[in-house]
Every structure is written in C-alpha cells, then in structure tokens.
Amino acid sequence: MNAKLIDWPTFIGAILVLLAVSLPLIFYPEAGAAAINMANSFLTGNFGVLYLALGLLAFLFLLYIAFSKFGKIKLGKRGTEKEFGSFSWAAMLFSAGIGSSILYWGMIEWAYYYQGPPFGVTPETKEAIELAATYGLFHWGPIAWAIYTLPALPIAYFYYVRKKPVLKISAATKPLIGKLADGPLGVLIDVLFIFGLLGGAGTTLALGTPMIAEGVHDITGIPVTLGVQAGIMILCTLIFAISAYSGLNKGIKVLSDINLWLALFILIFIFIFGPTVFISETTFTSLGILADNFFHMATWLEPLAQINGFKETGFPETWTVFYWAWWVVYAPFVGLFVARISHGRTIREMIFGTMIYGTLGCVLFFGILGNFGLFLQLSDSFDVISFMNENGAPATIIAILTQLPIADFIVIVFTILAIVFLSTTFDSASYILAAVVQKHVPGGEAMRWNRLFWAFALLLLPLVLMFIGDLKSLQTASIVAGFPVMFIMILLALSFVKAAGQDIRAMKEYRSPTIYIDRRNIPESKETK
Numbered sequence: 001m002n003a004k005l006i007d008w009p010t011f012i013g014a015i016l017v018l019l020a021v022s023l024p025l026i027f028y029p030e031a032g033a034a035a036i037n038m039a040n041s042f043l044t045g046n047f048g049v050l051y052l053a054l055g056l057l058a059f060l061f062l063l064y065i066a067f068s069k070f071g072k073i074k075l076g077k078r079g080t081e082k083e084f085g086s087f088s089w090a091a092m093l094f095s096a097g098i099g100s101s102i103l104y105w106g107m108i109e110w111a112y113y114y115q116g117p118p119f120g121v122t123p124e125t126k127e128a129i130e131l132a133a134t135y136g137l138f139h140w141g142p143i144a145w146a147i148y149t150l151p152a153l154p155i156a157y158f159y160y161v162r163k164k165p166v167l168k169i170s171a172a173t174k175p176l177i178g179k180l181a182d183g184p185l186g187v188l189i190d191v192l193f194i195f196g197l198l199g200g201a202g203t204t205l206a207l208g209t210p211m212i213a214e215g216v217h218d219i220t221g222i223p224v225t226l227g228v229q230a231g232i233m234i235l236c237t238l239i240f241a242i243s244a245y246s247g248l249n250k251g252i253k254v255l256s257d258i259n260l261w262l263a264l265f266i267l268i269f270i271f272i273f274g275p276t277v278f279i280s281e282t283t284f285t286s287l288g289i290l291a292d293n294f295f296h297m298a299t300w301l302e303p304l305a306q307i308n309g310f311k312e313t314g315f316p317e318t319w320t321v322f323y324w325a326w327w328v329v330y331a332p333f334v335g336l337f338v339a340r341i342s343h344g345r346t347i348r349e350m351i352f353g354t355m356i357y358g359t360l361g362c363v364l365f366f367g368i369l370g371n372f373g374l375f376l377q378l379s380d381s382f383d384v385i386s387f388m389n390e391n392g393a394p395a396t397i398i399a400i401l402t403q404l405p406i407a408d409f410i411v412i413v414f415t416i417l418a419i420v421f422l423s424t425t426f427d428s429a430s431y432i433l434a435a436v437v438q439k440h441v442p443g444g445e446a447m448r449w450n451r452l453f454w455a456f457a458l459l460l461l462p463l464v465l466m467f468i469g470d471l472k473s474l475q476t477a478s479i480v481a482g483f484p485v486m487f488i489m490i491l492l493a494l495s496f497v498k499a500a501g502q503d504i505r506a507m508k509e510y511r512s513p514t515i516y517i518d519r520r521n522i523p524e525s526k527e528t529k
Contacts, residue, residue: 004439005438005439006438007168007187007437007439010436010437011437013187013188013190013191014190014194014195014437018194021195039480040480043325043480044317044322044325045317047483048321051321051325051328052298052301052316052320052321054147054324054328055143055146055298055324055327056143056295056298058143058146058149058489059142059298061146061493062146062149062351062355065153065347066347066351067348070497070500071348072346072347073157073347073500073504074161074346075156075160075343075344075346075347075350076160076344081344082343082344083342083343084341086353087257087260088256088257089341089342089353090357090361091256091257091259092256092337092341092428093354093357094260095255095256095259095260095424095425095428096256096334096337096338096424096425096428097145097148097330097334097338097358098140098362099208099421099422100204100207100208100211100212100421100425101208102361103208103211103365103397103414103417104211104393104397105140105207106365106366106369107373107397107400108388108396108400109139109370110133110366110373110374111132111384111388111393113128113131113132114128114132114377114385115385116313117132118315120313129378130285130289131289132374133283133285134289134290134293136362137287137362137366138290138298139320140359140365141290141362141363142355142359143298143324144358145355145358146355147489148330148338148358149335149350149354149355150335150489150492151169151331151332152335152338152339152342152350153347153351153492154173154492154493154495154496154499155169155335155339156338156339156340156347157347157496157500158174158499159340160339161503162503168186168190168435169436169488170182170185170186170189170190172492173186173491173492174495175495175499175502176491176494176498177491190436192484192485192488193436193485193488194433194437196329196330196332196482197330197332197433198457198458200329200482201429201458201462204426205233205422208236208418208421208422209229209232209422210394211393212419213228213232214394214395214398215398215411215412215414216228218398218402219412219415232419234459234463235419236419236423237455237456237459239255239419255423258420259420259421259424262417262420263365263417266410266413266414266417267365267368267369269404270369271368273404273405274368274375275371275372278371279367279371282367282374282375283368283371286367297320300316301316302314302316325482328482328485328486328489329482332488332492333428333433335492336432336435337431340435372400381403382399384399384400398411398414401414426455426458429454430451430455430458431446431451433454434446434450434454437450
C-alpha cells in the first residue's frame with residue numbers, strides 16, 4: 001500500500017459528497033426524495049434542450065474529428081501494437097458501457113412506447129407499433145455512443161500521446177483551465193465525476209437486481225425479497241471485486257469475453273427459435289425509420305406543449321432527456337475506460353469502433369429481444385402489456401423468456417448473463433474510480449487495495465437505499481448530478497482540439513521533438529511538402 005500515490009483531496013471529497021447526499025436520504029427519506037425529484041423536474045423541464053443539443057453536437061463533433069487530421073493520430077509510439085484484439089476490445093467497451101440494463105430495456109422498452117408513443121401518436125396503433133420498435137434503437141444508438149466516446153479523446157491523447165501517466169478527468173481539461181486543474185477546481189471536476197458515476201451505478205443496480213431476482217425465483221422458487229436482492233448485490237460485488245483486483249488482462253478482459261459469448265448464445269437462440277422472419281423484417285424496417293427520422297428524434301422537445309390547448313405527452317423529458325442525462329453521467333467513466341483499452345489504435349479507429357460496435361450490439365439486443373416480445377403481444381401468444389402492468393417489468397422479462405423452447409435452461413443462462421453483465425460494468429467502474437483518485441497510474445493499473453475499496457464502495461449506497469425503499473432517489477440524484485458534467489464534457493472536447501492542434505503545428509514546424517505523435521500519421525500540408 002503506497003498512500004503517497006493517492007490524491008487524498010479527491011478521495012476524501014468524493015466520500016464527503018456521497019455522504020452529504022446519502023445521509024439526508026437515509027434519515028429524512030421523504031424530504032430528501034422530494035427535493036431531488038423537484039430538482040430533476042426543474043432541470044429536465046427547463047434545460048432539456050441542453051441535453052439534446054449536447055448529444056447531437058457530440059455526434060457531429062466526433063464525425064468531424066474522425067475524418068479530420070486528428071483522426072490519424074495514433075494512441076502510442078510508432079510501431080505500437082494494439083493492446084487488445086478487436087473481439088476483446090469490443091467486448092470490454094460494450095460490457096462497460098451498457099451492463100445488464102441492455103437486457104432489461106432491450107426486452108421491455110418497446111412496451112412503454114407502445115402504450116405511450118411520441119409525437120402525439122395514438123397508442124397501440126400501427127404508427128405506435130413502428131415507433132415502439134424503433135425508439136429503443138435511437139436511445140441506445142449512435143448519439144449514446146458518441147456521448148460515451150467524447151471524453152475518451154482527450155484522456156487517451158494525454159495518456160498515450162503526451163505520455164502523462166494520469167487517468168483523470170481534470171487532467172484532460174488542463175489545456176483550457178491551466179493550473180486550475182491542479183487545484184480545487186480540478187478536485188471539484190473529479191469529485192462530480194465520481195458522484196455521478198456512483199449515482200449512475202445505482203440506476204444500473206436498481207434495474208438489474210430485481211430482474212436477476214425474478215430469474216432466481218423462476219429457477220428455484222425462492223420468493224423475491226429484499227434479502228434475496230441484497231444477496232444478489234453482494235454476489236455481483238464479489239465477482240467484480242475479484243475481477244477488478246485481478247487487473248485488466250486477467251480479470252476484466254476474461255469476464256467481458258465470457259459475457260459476450262453468453263450474450264451471443266442468447267441472441268442467436270431467440271433469433272433461430274423465435275419468430276425469425278418477424279424479427280429480421282421489423283429490425284430492418286426500424287433501421288429505415290430511424291434513418292428517416294434521426295434528426296427529428298434528436299431535436300424533438302414538444303415546445304407547443306407550453307401553450308394552452310396543446311396536449312403534452314411528457315415523452316421527451318421522460319425518455320430522451322433522461323437517457324441523454326444518464327449517458328452523460330456515465331460518459332467520463334466509459335470514456336476513461338475506452339481510453340485505457342485503446343492503446344495502439346488511431347483516434348479514428350477508437351471513434352468509429354466505439355460508435356459502430358456499441359450501436360451494432362444495441363441493435364442486436366433491441367432487435368431480437370424486443371421484437372420477440374412485440375411479436376408475442378401482436379400475435380396474441382402472450383399479453384405482455386397486461387402482464388407487465390399487473391406484475392411489473394422484471395417479472396415480465398422472465399415471463400417472455402418462458403415462451404421459448406427449453407425455457408428453464410434459457411432462463412438460467414439469461415440470469416447468469418445478467419449477473420456477469422452487471423459485474424463487468426462494475427469491475428470496469430471500480431477500476432476507473434481507483435485510477436481517478438490516484439496522482440499517477442504507473443503501468444496503467446491502479447493499486448489493488450484501491451480497486452478493491454471502490455468495488456465495495458459501489459455497493460454500499462445502493463444497498464442502504466434499497467433497504468429503506470428509496471433506490472429511485474439515487475437514480476434521480478445521478479441524473480441531477482449529470483447537469484454539471486455536461487459542461488465538463490464541453491471542456492474535454494475543446495481541450496482535445498487545442499492540445500492536439502498545438503502538437504501537430506509543433507511537429508510540422510520541427511519545434512517540439514518531445515511530442516509523441518507519429519509523423520506518418522499527420523497528413524502533409526503545403527508547409528511540410
């Protein structure tokens with residue numbers, strides 16, 4: 001244990017902020033929940049346009065970076081091999097960025113849109129069905145992965161190109177805020193990131209744990225209780241603690257590979273033994289609808305609802321703004337993780353790889369899992385909507401799986417997959433949290449005791465709030481915490497452009513032989529020919 005490596009102001013600051021938010025919720029749950037819900041309603045109702053604008057601008061900005069001179073910069077020295085093969089790289093970034101939430105929403109999200117569609121469409125009509133099959137692809141598609149990728153640019157650049165052995169959000173903003181990044185402002189930036197991640201982790205646990213508990217109930221008959229859900233949380237914590245303790249290559253990589261193979265098995269099985277033609281055609285049609293309406297979806301905010309006489313659905317605030325805020329909360333963490341595993345790739349490869357692999361994975365989950373449930377509803381094979389409204393979404397997800405052949409076996413595999421999915425997200429989170437609270441990360445890995453500490457820290461608050469029945473407040477608090485993170489995201493984008501631009505100009509003018517940019521990756525200009 002080397003305490004000198006720990007950035008104690010950030011470490012202690014993160015814990016103090018966490019306690020400052022959680023203690024009022026524990027001792028004054030009703031008042032605390034009311035305050036958080038009020039803040040959430042205020043932010044999503046009045047600043048929803050900022051969330052949507054950030055998402056669309058992040059998407060367009062990354063396309064520009066990928067096709068510009070910056071896209072050819074290699075993350076490492078000349079001749080550096082890619083640290084991870086494409087399969088393991090894709091598995092790790094997808095597992096870290098999505099988690100068990102994809103199993104939850106991929107299976108059931110369409111049901112909410114079917115009953116409450118956007119654009120003022122009448123529920124349960126042909127138009128509602130088409131939008132129900134499409135909107136999940138939009139919410140988990142290119143913009144989501146663009147938000148995730150944005151922070152990876154400056155972090156990866158500083159770590160692998162400028163050779164700064166620091167995996168911190170604040171360090172990546174230094175080109176813009178200068179020495180302030182090393183002072184209280186830098187600590188605040190890192191603390192806000194940590195708090196947002198802890199809150200976002202609570203959202204993932206809130207969705208994943210009840211679903212896993214329902215799977216355990218279906219397999220064993222054990223009733224779903226708080227004790228069972230607590231046991232599942234502890235089990236997942238032990239798995240990802242061991243994985244995080246083992247490190248990136250021995251733990252996280254192996255767990256992510258297992259996760260991806262299990263996911264592929266479930267998807268292929270449902271595709272083959274489910275309504276194959278319906279799944280294929282509906283998914284393909286949904287991609288066309290998404291392409292046709294992409295910018296409409298990305299900018300729709302119901303402005304006329306503020307005028308008397310116009311009906312308000314609340315859809316943008318409930319879904320799109322919520323999702324964009326959720327992605328923003330997770331973005332610095334996923335960006336840090338994507339940056340860490342992208343050694344040897346170019347900026348362009350990192351951007352397109354993350355956005356394409358991530359989107360493709362989500363299309364498969366929503367296209368296969370979601371359209372299987374939609375088929376059951378439309379063919380009257382199983383009334384998904386009535387069952388969900390009566391028994392809740394987690395029980396409905398398991399009930400949908402029981403409509404498959406060898407259902408008992410499939411439920412077992414699905415439950416194991418959900419546990420592994422949850423664990424892979426959290427082992428990545430604890431790995432990155434440990435790196436953020438260290439001054440330096442020698443060799444690319446934080447100290448083991450530090451990784452282990454944050455693995456269990458991720459469990460503590462959701463576990464406490466689950467027992468007092470207020471886990472939803474933690475979810476909402478994480479979305480509120482995402483508001484200041486939006487501005488940090490803008491700082492990160494501008495920092496990358498400024499730093500990389502300065503270095504490229506320096507290389508062209510032969511003024512800075514210490515800059516670690518492979519000259520072969522910089523396109524020649526008139527000045528250098």
